[in-house]
Amino acid sequence: MDTLGTIFIVEDDRKTRDLVSAFLKYQGYDIVHAAPSSNIFDTIREKHIGIVIANLKFLAGIAPDFMEQAKKTAPLLVLIGYGDNTHISPLSEDNVFLMSKPLNLDELESLVMRAREFQTMKSQDTPDAAHHPHKLCSSIIGKSSRMVALFELIEKVAESSATVLIQGESGTGKELAARAIHQLSSRSDRNFVPINCAAIPEDLIESELFGHVKGSFTGAYANRVGRFEMADKGTLFLDEIGDMKANLQVKLLRVLQSKEFEPVGSTKSQKVDVRIIAASNKKLEALVESQDFREDLFYRLSVIPITIPPLRERREDIPLLIESFLSRFNSEKRHAVTGFSRDTLDILCAYDWPGNVRELENLVERLVILKDSGLIVPGDLPDKYLSRKTQVKAPALPPGDEFPEIGICLNSALEEFENRLILQALERTGGNKKEAAILLNLKRTTLIEKLKKKNLALGREHETL
Incomplete structure (x- = not known):
């Protein structure tokens, strides 16, 4: 062992x-x-x-x-x-x-x-860390086939200076992928400069990207260095590129073509050596079709396209992610949560995670803060996760039925069978927990604990002690 x-x-x-x-x-x-x-x-x-x-x-x-x-x-x-x-x-x-x-x-x-x-x-932090089967550059975690393929692609992409377009839903880890590419590249000793194109007001984003000279507009009291200049010899990460306005798309295309830019209010061009990594949670192909994004810029950005899979398409990575987040938050907050019960992991693995890895990370942090120590059980989860606990990949097997061709979730089948027996015992005894426990050959306190853990109950009008 x-x-x-x-x-x-x-x-x-x-x-x-x-x-x-x-x-x-x-x-x-x-x-x-x-x-x-x-x-x-x-x-x-x-x-x-x-x-x-x-x-x-x-x-x-x-x-x-x-x-x-x-x-x-x-x-x-x-x-x-x-x-x-x-x-x-x-x-x-x-x-x-x-x-x-x-x-x-x-x-x-x-x-x-x-x-x-x-x-x-x-x-x-060592050079061999990038070859860890479950992690890439201490940031991206996964062991599913989709993530292993992603790790391999990122390692190959990092060796070049080609422009990369990363697409995926919000919360999947697009910036982490961009940072991994930078860390594995020959530019790793230079700046990685991120900018969220959707978070900066339209009238300021040009100055943020290219900088400005003193007096170029109201409030420009001094020269300002833009993100492109900050990222010289390094990597510029343009997040949510799909929200960039048309006039700025033209200027970005020029920088990609000529490798030079002009600060706002300046007539002098500046040469720049920057690797561009762009990301979007929107389908840029659809934006091109609707003419909301320039087709020539799209092709300039997507020399190497990368797609980050949503968490629901790599559920086998959920326990690994939980383990990593739990260890980190225990350390940061000096708590001693020992882990997640098997029932809790089954519930979380069945959930669809619309917020992806970011939602899972936030949930683990919340549970560590509230739990402080001990084991996370289903009763510790917010209601929205408990309401999904019967969602599993494969169906449970009803007694007497044939084994389904697509397979079965054994844990779910056993839990459903146990839940059914408990509810039948409560129905037979009119909701009397003491008598139901006798029928099930359980201690009354054990039955009550199971009811709480499983969130099971008859109608309130039938319940008795």
């Missing part, structure tokens, strides 16, 4: 060491202890250990330069003694996590999760 990783414990207090070891072993980690008089940092390097849990005073006593050493090796989780705050100030480092005694195991679990997230973020 695979473990979650190895944790090195440096602790001279036997009770603390045994408690931490037992708890983390139960969580699924391998544990290594410091041998007497050993060089702990040699052990960390030799065994490729990523997380160290140490008694602050003890570690400082055997390795006075432990902060410098720790920064070169692993995230360091320090256990501080009673009322000992003398070392907190010098520990203000990204890879140092603080907790105090007496130990709170929930806090310990949360801090270990934060340390693991720190490791993940650091590994994504």
Whole structure:
């Protein structure tokens, strides 16, 4: 059985060491202890250990330069003694996590999760991170065939300086894809400059893009550098390009053709070397047909077209996204939500996600804030997600029917069968939960908990205790 990783414990207090070891072993980690008089940092390097849990005073006593050493090796989780705050100030480092005694195991679990997230973020900064099967440039996450194909396309596109057009629904991650292209390109050490063409007033967007000279219009009290100049030798990301007005489309086309522009109010052209990545949640082909978007500009922008699939077309990525968001928000908000129950994941995987990944991210953040700790169960979800919980890809199998050709969702079938039995028991007993629990061979409290969890109920006029 695979473990979650190895944790090195440096602790001279036997009770603390045994408690931490037992708890983390139960969580699924391998544990290594410091041998007497050993060089702990040699052990960390030799065994490729990523997380160290140490008694602050003890570690400082055997390795006075432990902060410098720790920064070169692993995230360091320090256990501080009673009322000992003398070392907190010098520990203000990204890879140092603080907790105090007496130990709170929930806090310990949360801090270990934060340390693991720190490791993940650091590994994504390496050149090999782009080849991670589930992530691209620490931003885009997915393991579905659609996302794997997208990762491969982005890596190929990044090698050139060709103009890219990214299309997809709102919330699918178009800007993340654009940033990934920039990060993987030879321009990664230069600016990535985004601008939302729909968010800037029409009378200001030209100045935002090309800059202006002093006195060129009312309020132009000084020269201003535009986004094109900011992005010189780098990448300019034009989001919601479909909302750009016709007169500005003409000027953008000229820049793409000539690689030069004129600031507002200036008669001098400026050369610029910018890679353009444009994005739209509208179908630009349809806008071309309706003559709301220039056809020649469309072809200039869509040298390499990329389409980001909506979340409902890659449902197998939902658990992976939830895991990533949960880890990040637990770390940011210092909460200890342990995960999502299987029933909750089934509900979320069946939901259509009109807001796509952004909606899922917002939901996970909301749940982490409200839940604080423990397991997310269906009852924690907003009503609009619970109302969709019977939507599954494959139908449940009614008793006695043939197995459907398109397959079946076993979890849903079992849940439907259990729900039906519970409701039948309540109907037979006139809504009396105590008697229904006896019929189902359950404790009354267990039945009540199931009713809450499943959001099941007879009509109020039939319910009794």
